[in-house]
Amino acid sequence: MTTYVEERLPGRALSARRPFANDLFLSNYLLATYGGCEFACQYCDLATTTIRPLGETTHVFVDVPQRLDRELEEIDPGDVVGLILSEAYQPAEREHRLTRQTLQVLAQLGQPTVILTKSPQILDDLRLLEVIHKRSLCVVIFSLPTTDHGLSEKLEGRAPAPQLRLDAAQMLHRAGIPVGFALLPIVPYVTDPTNHLSRTLSKMAATGAEFVVWDYLGIPNERHNERITDMLGYIARMPSSYYRDIYGSKPYPGLDYRTKIDEELIRRCDMLGLDVRVPHRVYHRRISPSNEISLLLRHQAFRDRAQGRERLAQLHRSLAEEAYLGRFDQVRMMQSPLWTTIHGILNPPAKQENEDDGGV
Numbered sequence: 540m541t542t543y544v545e546e547r548l549p550g551r552a553l554s555a556r557r558p559f560a561n562d563l564f565l566s567n568y569l570l571a572t573y574g575g576c577e578f579a580c581q582y583c584d585l586a587t588t589t590i591r592p593l594g595e596t597t598h599v600f601v602d603v604p605q606r607l608d609r610e611l612e613e614i615d616p617g618d619v620v621g622l623i624l625s626e627a628y629q630p631a632e633r634e635h636r637l638t639r640q641t642l643q644v645l646a647q648l649g650q651p652t653v654i655l656t657k658s659p660q661i662l663d664d665l666r667l668l669e670v671i672h673k674r675s676l677c678v679v680i681f682s683l684p685t686t687d688h689g690l691s692e693k694l695e696g697r698a699p700a701p702q703l704r705l706d707a708a709q710m711l712h713r714a715g716i717p718v719g720f721a722l723l724p725i726v727p728y729v730t731d732p733t734n735h736l737s738r739t740l741s742k743m744a745a746t747g748a749e750f751v752v753w754d755y756l757g758i759p760n761e762r763h764n765e766r767i768t769d770m771l772g773y774i775a776r777m778p779s780s781y782y783r784d785i786y787g788s789k790p791y792p793g794l795d796y797r798t799k800i801d802e803e804l805i806r807r808c809d810m811l812g813l814d815v816r817v818p819h820r821v822y823h824r825r826i827s828p829s830n831e832i833s834l835l836l837r838h839q840a841f842r843d844r845a846q847g848r849e850r851l852a853q854l855h856r857s858l859a860e861e862a863y864l865g866r867f868d869q870v871r872m873m874q875s876p877l878w879t880t881i882h883g884i885l886n887p888p889a890k891q892e893n894e895d896d897g898g899v
């Protein structure tokens with residue numbers, strides 16, 4: 540049983556602007572309508588930031604919409620706000636509707652928005668998602684580390700079942716909202732076997748989703764290590780050195796392991812017609828040119844690195860950083876095979892008059 544504690548935000552609603560583009564979630568700013576998370580997934584690294592056990596208390600930040608309304612006046616209208624920190628559609632939302640009120644503010648100003656969720660409850664706010672997407676960009680990403688019901692029960696038993704997330708993604712796709720999935724996290728030995736990844740991706744592709752992103756299980760400190768060790772203890776029997784070989788003394792799996800899985804995922808996504816990362820067509824001309832170019836370059840850098848083009852990856856990463864800061868050195872940009880696309884973004888065709896920009 541989770542206790543809801545209503546409180547005012549201790550600081551600003553929006554985080555500081557990120558120092559570089561977020562190639563998984565597109566977001567320049569983070570925003571949380573709730574603190575903590577009732578779903579209390581076993582692998583969640585929010586557990587490393589809470590004093591009480593994860594899921595015991597949800598902080599309900601009652602003044603997020605009002606604060607956000609003021610703060611949005613100060614930021615670039617082409618920057619992306621990400622509701623990706625804690626679950627925006629955890630059960631508290633049924634009672635408090637803070638995520639809905641926050642989306643109303645985002646819709647009024649047409650601020651580009653990305654939402655990461657595990658809950659089909661997001662469908663309740665479909666009208667608001669449509670308004671935001673009509674005015675700029677609204678992307679929904681369902682977090683789904685596995686489509687295996689039994690495994691999901693063990694990893695994230697308080698979250699909505701995988702099939703509910705798949706069904707919700709299909710409905711959003713049919714409604715015209717760009718939707719994708721996040722394999723978050725990839726848990727070595729548990730969710731990374733090739734046949735498991737293959738089944739998971741096939742079910743995702745069948746919903747009509749456009750893309751998949753992924754990241755690996757982080758084990759940032761001893762407290763989280765204990766939690767992960769407990770979790771693994773009742774899920775998998777593996778050689779005792781298995782995690783030590785992959786992680787060494789680091790909080791994140793080593794590059795060799797990640798490259799192998801990245802290659803495998805890219806190959807399978809290509810076969811299924813799923814983009815790896817949000818495809819450019821989704822955010823083209825819907826966010827600021829510097830964000831758009833920066834993301835395009837970072838996404839390409841990811842593919843370059845995974846496919847062994849390290850020098851090109853480095854070039855694209857450094858150009859992405861320059862673009863993010865609004866610096867466009869044409870001579871350097873022309874070194875990229877993406878130059879024609881970049882040139883088109885920097886030199887858009889004249890806007891048509893009388894464009895309907897929607898309304899809340």
Ligand code: SF4
Pocket residue numbers: 576577578579580583584585624625626657682695698
């Ligand atoms: S739903 Fe997301 S934020 Fe909530 S516990 Fe699970 S991983 Fe953490």
